[in-house]
Amino acid sequence: xxxxxxxxxxxxxxxxxxxxxxxxxxxxxxxxxxxxxxxxxxxxxxxxxxxxxxxxxxxxxxxxxxxxxxxxxxxxxxxxxxxxxxxxxxxxxxxxxxxxxxxxxxxxxxxxxxxxxxxxxxxxxxxxxxxxxxxxxxxxxxxxxxxxxxxxxxxxxxxxxxxxxxxxxxxxxxxxxxxxxxxxxxxxxxxxxxxxxxxxxxxxxxxxxxxxxxxxxxxxxxxxxxxxxxxxxxxxxxxxxxxxxxxxxxxxxxxxxxxxxxxxxxxxxxxxxxxxxxxxxxxxxxxxxxxxxxxxxxxxxxxxxxxxxxxxxxxxxxxx
Numbered sequence: 001x002x003x004x005x006x007x008x009x010x011x012x013x014x015x016x017x018x019x020x021x022x023x024x025x026x027x028x029x030x031x032x033x034x035x036x037x038x039x040x041x042x043x044x045x046x047x048x049x050x051x052x053x054x055x056x057x058x059x060x061x062x063x064x065x066x067x068x069x070x071x072x073x074x075x076x077x078x079x080x081x082x083x084x085x086x087x088x089x090x091x092x093x094x095x096x097x098x099x100x101x102x103x104x105x106x107x108x109x110x111x112x113x114x115x116x117x118x119x120x121x122x123x124x125x126x127x128x129x130x131x132x133x134x135x136x137x138x139x140x141x142x143x144x145x146x147x148x149x150x151x152x153x154x155x156x157x158x159x160x161x162x163x164x165x166x167x168x169x170x171x172x173x174x175x176x177x178x179x180x181x182x183x184x185x186x187x188x189x190x191x192x193x194x195x196x197x198x199x200x201x202x203x204x205x206x207x208x209x210x211x212x213x214x215x216x217x218x219x220x221x222x223x224x225x226x227x228x229x230x231x232x233x234x235x236x237x238x239x240x241x242x243x244x245x246x247x248x249x250x251x252x253x254x255x256x257x258x259x260x261x262x263x264x265x266x267x268x269x270x271x272x273x274x275x276x277x278x279x280x281x282x283x284x285x286x287x288x289x290x291x292x293x294x295x296x297x298x299x300x301x302x303x304x305x306x307x308x309x310x311x312x313x314x315x316x317x318x319x320x
Contacts, residue, residue, distance in 0.1 A: 002204075003031055003032065004031060004032045004304075004307045004308050005031050005032075005033050005035050005061075005080070005143070005145065005169075005204055005205065005206035006018075006032065006034050006035070006209050006300075006303075006304055007037070007145075007147075007208050007209070008034055008035065008036050008037070008038050008209065008300070009039050009068060009069070009215060010038040010039050010040060010046050010069075010209075011069075012045060012293060013293045013296040013297040013300065014036075014047040014211075014297075015036075015048070015191070016297045017276075017296075017297045017298075017300035017304065018034050018049055018052075018053065018058075018060075018300075018304070019048065019049045019052040020297070020301060021054055021055045021058040021275075021301050021305070022052050022055075022058045025275065025305065025308075027303070028308045028309070028312065029053075029057050029058035030058075030308075031173060031308050031311060032308045033060060033061060033062060033143075034053070034060045034061070035060070035061045035063065035097055035119065035121065035206070036060060036061070036063065037063040037068060037097075038058070038062070038063065038066045038069075038071070038078055039066065039070060039071070039215070039217065041067025041070075041081075041211050043078075043081045043082060043083075047082070047086065050062070050086060050094065051074075053094075054093045059094060059095065059265070060094050061094065061095040061096070061097040061115050061119040061203045062078070062095070062096065062097060062098060062229075063078070063097045064077060064079045064096050064098060064099065065077065065078070065099055065211070066099070067069055067099055067243070068215040069215070071225075075268050077133070077190050079096070079219030080150040089092055091115060091116035092117075095117045095118060095119045095142060095143070096115045096117075096118050097120070097121060098111060098118065098119075098121070099121050099123060100120050100126065100132075101123060101136070102125060102126045102127060105129070105131040105132045105134070105135040106131055108135060109131075109135045112138060112141070116140050116206075117140075118138075118140050118141045118213075118270070119141070119142060119144075119145065119148055119216060120135065120141055120144075120145065120147055121145045121169065121279065122144070122145065122147060122154065122158070123148060123149070124148060126154050126194045127153070127154060128153055128154045128156075128157030128158065132154075132157075136163060137163065141245050142165055143165045143166075143167070144158060144161070144163055144166045144167075145164065145167050145168075145169045146158050146167070146168050146169060147168075147171075147206075154185060155168070159200075159201035164203065165201050165203050166201070166202055166296070167197070167202050167203060167204035167206040168197065168200070168205075168206065168270075170193055170206065170208075171207070171208055171212070171213040172207050172237075173192075173208060173211060173212050173213075173228075173239075174239075175212035175214065178223065178224065179200055179222050179223065179224035179225065179226040179243065179247075180243065180247045181243035182226045182228075182243050183224075183239075186241050186242075186243065187238060187239070187240045188238065189238055189239075190230055190236075190237045190238055191237045192235065192237070192239065193237075193238075194310045195235045205307065207307075209300050209303045209304070210230060210239065210300060210303050211296075221253065222250065222253070222256075223248070223250055224243055224244050224247035224256065225244040225248065225253065225256040225257050225260045225295070226241050226242065226243045226244075227241070227243075227261070227264065227280075227298075228240075228241055229242065229284040229302050229303075230302065230303045230307075231271035231297060231306060232271075232282070233271070237307070237310065240271075240272075241268070242260045242261070242263045242264050243263075244256035244257070245259045253289065253292075254289035257284075257290075257295070258284070261281070261284040262284075264277065264284075265281065265284065266280060273307060274302045274305040275297070275301060275302075275303065276297075276299065276300070276302035276307060277302055278297065279298055279301075280295070280298045
């Protein structure tokens with residue numbers, strides 16, 4: 001019994017990806033539980049995504065002390081910004097989530113007052129202290145995600161807990177400085193975790209999808225268009241980087257998209273058969289250019305489907 005927990009920042013492409021996934025693939029919704037960290041103070045995009053997930057039976061977690069974008073303090077309380085409907089359904093149709101860095105455990109525990117079915121995301125170089133253990137074993141906590149960096153002692157301590165739901169938050173995307181650099185190694189391993197997470201003492205699979213862990217807000221017009229698509233090959237999730245060829249300047253982004261999409265079309269029917277890929281190729285066939293944000297949305301939707309279907313093959317019933 002397991003579930004896939006994709007960690008998404010609340011930017012437009014990410015929110016559209018999960019909204020469309022929830023609506024278009026309702027048969028998979030019980031096996032995926034998105035964890036969304038808001039990055040914009042405007043709650044409208046998050047609330048639209050939340051409503052779509054709730055309407056289609058997808059449980060999700062919402063980070064109530066976001067740390068990126070418009071938020072930079074542990075004191076930020078996203079809960080007060082939400083509609084009365086979402087406040088009332090907290091802990092039932094969705095889970096409150098909290099980011100926990102070293103030293104945060106006592107303060108986070110106080111925020112659990114009145115909450116239930118909470119999710120904790122441990123990150124940074126956290127140590128496994130008595131206060132961390134007390135927080136992780138709190139009966140109001142349903143899921144614990146280990147997103148720490150180089151904290152082997154912490155990971156061992158978490159896995160030793162008497163807790164039914166623990167997942168490693170994996171940073172699997174091999175980020176390059178420039179889009180053109182992905183063409184150097186266009187195809188590479190992404191993750192074996194869906195096959196071995198139980199052997200490592202975990203109960204679910206979590207990752208940052210096809211987005212680097214390092215958050216960046218905004219960006220400039222690229223020299224190259226790179227479209228990142230994961231796929232399954234034997235007992236491995238691999239990722240292929242489809243990169244444009246005419247990458248000397250920032251002109252003709254439409255043409256760069258066409259160059260990259262042509263390479264995806266050549267792989268269709270072999271590995272890339274998900275809803276996200278089909279939508280990309282449909283638009284490509286019309287000659288239209290969808291925009292960089294839409295390309296990101298399709299890449300995320302593809303990854304959500306690949307991961308969820310992979311886990312579903314080895315499971316009979318999810319545990320959320």
